[in-house]
Amino acid sequence: MDYLIPAARKELEKADVVVGYRTYLDLIGELIEGKETISSAMMQEVDRVGQAIDMAEQGKHVALVSGGDPGIYAMAGLVYEVAGLRDSKVEIRVVAGIAALNSCAERLGAPLMHDFATISLSDLLTPWDLIEKRIRAAAEADFVLVIYNPRSKKRDWQLARALEIIGGVRASTTPVGMVRGATREHELVTVTTLKSVNPADADMQTTVIVGNSATFIRDGKMITPRGYGDKYKLT
Secondary structure: OOOOOHHHHHHHHHOOEEEEEHHHHHHOOOOOOOOEEEEEOOOOHHHHHHHHHHHHHOOOOEEEEOOOOOOOOOOHHHHHHHHHHOOOOOOOOOOOOOOHHHHHHHHHEEOOOOOEEEEEOOOOOOOHHHHHHHHHHHHHOOOEEEEEOOOOOOOOOHHHHHHHHHHOOOOOOOEEEEEEOOOOOOOEEEEEEOOOOOHHHOOOOEEEEEOOOOOEEEOOEEEOOOOHHHHHOOO
8 A cells, every 4th residue: 555645545534434446445455444335346336436426415424446546547537427417516526646657657667758648448438449549649649658458358359459550650679568466466567569568468457558669678677768868968
């Protein structure tokens, strides 16, 4: 729990009820011991939000837990949407967290030193043709690419297709970093290249970062230069 920010820790301490995906609640078990908890499985986000709002409308201080940052591919937007549809008057506060792109970049070196784009490969809510369009546009614009939700048991081909699209405009030697379970006990960090990356090594706990045309590997770390070398003639 070293990566749980103090503001989030304080909200958990104040909460009467803690709601979340059961895996996330297990990770913070020692902080919420003795509190009322409501847990559910993956894919039950709408139910969790509804339960959290119900409890808050009863006057309870509710903490709805997300992984990473709640405003990045997580629960914050859904809370506002559902509260708006229900015309709920509960006070909503989003507490920032450390997103996967931050913790994974830390593990990989310094891959996000220049412009980057984040893309989720989950086509459960977004049509795949739109995802492909965004991948192609970001690759052609030479963004460093941060890929969320790369592969699951049911979605086992999307990452390979995404890398194929990127490989159509980038060199096969382009660095690729994969971090599975960042900051957790089973963390696994891999630094490789487009020509050598194995999509089967990724799962839903993995974030994939593909470098831009200037990204390089040094001592097993990915570095994307900001441009200081050209401006200041670094030696």
